[in-house]
Amino acid sequence: MSSDHRPRRAQPHDDLLIVGLVGRAGSGKSTVARALAAAGAVIVDADELGHEITDHDPDVRAALLSEYGPAVFLEDGTLHRRLVATKVFSNPAALERLNTLVHPRILKRMRLDIAKLAAAGHRGAVIVDAALMLDWGFERECDAVLAVIAPEDQQVARLVAGRGWTESEARRRLAAQKPNAYFQGVADETLDNRGTEAELAQSALAALERLQAARVRVSG
Numbered sequence: 001m002s003s004d005h006r007p008r009r010a011q012p013h014d015d016l017l018i019v020g021l022v023g024r025a026g027s028g029k030s031t032v033a034r035a036l037a038a039a040g041a042v043i044v045d046a047d048e049l050g051h052e053i054t055d056h057d058p059d060v061r062a063a064l065l066s067e068y069g070p071a072v073f074l075e076d077g078t079l080h081r082r083l084v085a086t087k088v089f090s091n092p093a094a095l096e097r098l099n100t101l102v103h104p105r106i107l108k109r110m111r112l113d114i115a116k117l118a119a120a121g122h123r124g125a126v127i128v129d130a131a132l133m134l135d136w137g138f139e140r141e142c143d144a145v146l147a148v149i150a151p152e153d154q155q156v157a158r159l160v161a162g163r164g165w166t167e168s169e170a171r172r173r174l175a176a177q178k179p180n181a182y183f184q185g186v187a188d189e190t191l192d193n194r195g196t197e198a199e200l201a202q203s204a205l206a207a208l209e210r211l212q213a214a215r216v217r218v219s220g
Helices: 029-038 046-056 058-068 081-089 092-119 152-163 167-175 180-186 197-219
Strands: 016-023 042-045 124-129 144-149 189-192
Touching (some): 016 197, 029 042, 042 046, 046 058, 046 092, 081 092, 144 180, 152 167
């Protein structure tokens, strides 16, 4: 159980089990999300919503063009995310402007997607995958938080293989993130990803079953 004592959402009047998925980059959150989706959970992915917003929201696009110039968008019209990441990584003021522009819109979309599921009478798990969930305080709008942790060397290896980063870039990015212990401290369940993807997927399903059982006990 969470040692941080952050409250979760009030006893809901719907049949959703909203689970926040948190952890450092390269921890294995995407593997967990895929496993839970295959088992029937609905995934609300903050990164995907952010991409939709930066690629299609006219107000956001206009602001990004003003900030970075025409090179901020690729030939296909999508955001040049690597260019933006390079510019904001060492420029706190630019990062704050970007976050102020995009993050409230992501939160609005997350809440809207969850509300649509509740209104449609959806039953079961909704996994909210958002790297900045704890910074936003969105765990208070969830029923539970599931953390994924892994040794840093394994995180680095996954980031190098999966995102094409150099080892030094991966370590620099991880150094800017909160440690594993922080995510463990606010989680209701923690998955320690030291094994295979299949083992992580199995652990994720078992953790979700425990969270569902706890929800039933509380509801009953």
